Amino acid sequence: MRIREFSPLKFSLELLKLPWPIKTAALLMFVYCIGWGIAGPFIPIYFNQILGTYTAVGIVFGIYPLFCIVWDLIIGPLSDAASKKRIMTIALLLYLPMSFMILSLKKMSDFITFRVYHSFATTSLYTAHETYVRKHSPKRRTSEAVGLVDSAAVLASVIGAVIGGLLISKIGFNIFYAISIFAALAFIPLLYLKRRRKHFHFKIDLRTSLSNFFRSKELVKLSFINFFFVFCYTIVFIILPLILVELNATFLQIGLIYGAVYTPFLFQGYFSVLADKFGKKKVLMNGLLFGAILFLGMFFVKSILVLFALSLLLSVSFAAISPSLSGRMTELMPKKEIGGLTGIKTAVRDVAAAISPVLAGILADAIGLGYVFLMGFIVFFIMYFVVSRFRFEDEEKSENSEEE
DSSP, X not given: OOGGGSOHHHHHHHHHTSOHHXXXXXXXXXXXXXXXXXXGGGHHXXXXXXXXXXXXXXXXXXHXXXXXXXXHHHHHHHXXXXXXXXXXXXXHHHHTTHHHHHHTOOSHHHHHHHHHHHHHHHHHHHHHHHHHHHHTOOTTOHHHHHHHHHHHHHHHHHHHHHHHHHHHHHHGGGGGGHHHHHHHHTHHHHHTSOOOOOOOOOOOOHHXXXXXXXXXXXXXXXXXXXXXXXXXXXXXXXXXXXXXXXXXXXXXXXXXXXXXXXXXXXXXXXXXXXXXXXXXXXXXXXXXXXXXXXXXXXXXXXXXXXXXXXXXXXXXXXXXXXXXXXXXXXXXXXXXXXXXXXXXXXXXXXXXXXXXHHHHHHHHHHHOTTHHHHHHHHHHHHXXXXXXXXXXXXXXXXXXXXXX
16 A cells, blocks of 8 residues: 555544543643743753853753653653552642742752752653553554654644743743643643552562563664664754854744744654554654755754754654654553563663763864754664664564565
8 A cells, every 4th residue: 555545634533533541641741741842942042041051051951861761760660550640640740840940040050959850750740651651552553642642742842832932032031930830731631531440569670671671672673773863853952942043043933943843743643654554664764864864954054944944854754753663662562561661761762862962062062053963964874774674573574464
């Protein structure tokens, strides 16, 4: 079957057939992410105003996922043993004072304290939420479930960035209060999440989780690819606002461009359906090759308008890559081990998210912000050839059976 035969209308109807726990989880993430969407484009700029160098900004962004790694390995198994809804409730409570904390930051020690607090809240929310979504994902529709939830978060980010761009000129960095306000509003859909009553038995068995993780060679390989994908993904959304400031863009332009760049992620659900229907490896490889070309183009660009256009297209490649990776990794995780394996998968992701902004900051201070995009090109180009040699076992069996 050819990909073009699968119309956007049919794709939309496919997503509407997902079970209501997935839809409710997507709504929760939508509400929560509006607050971060409003603040997100301007946080790197705010941090840079306080800290003064790109390297310091990179270190602050890198510190956060380093702390997340510790929480990943705790919250993952806890999500298997305890109520995921209860964990998410605690996490959202921790977000209520977060806006005030951000606006109170003055020196590096403040940033470190805040990052410890922030990493625990975020890890608790995202790991429990991701485990909930994976456990309620219908078999053979895992990419669609992940795609719907991610698309909801992206839509909120687009809406939030536009709102932030419009408000920041009037109220300044007080727009950061939106983080706490929308975390409070997220309690409404949280109330309607399905909760399973179960006997609580919590045990952190890192050795078993690691053993289960390394038992699947394909899961290890995909985690390796996900590491470098997150490495490149992270630096784009940190560097983009900073390079726009360097190009003399206004705050309103930054908000509008940042929101627009998120827009292609709304089609992540479409790519997730394509991945499930026509092969995750094919969609993944096309996304990597397309992304590598765009990273190279962004390295040479000095125009705000052209940079915006290339960033928009780069987001299309990200939207194709993410559900293909996440959906396949979900298929490889046994239901009873999803929490622990998700914790390890998230820890690997956080290592990438910790390393990339630090390297990007050092590179930007040393030879210029634009060279960060050149680094993205090199990584994506190498990943394309690595993935071309990977075997997606289930898909190969399916293709062989069709040929017979």
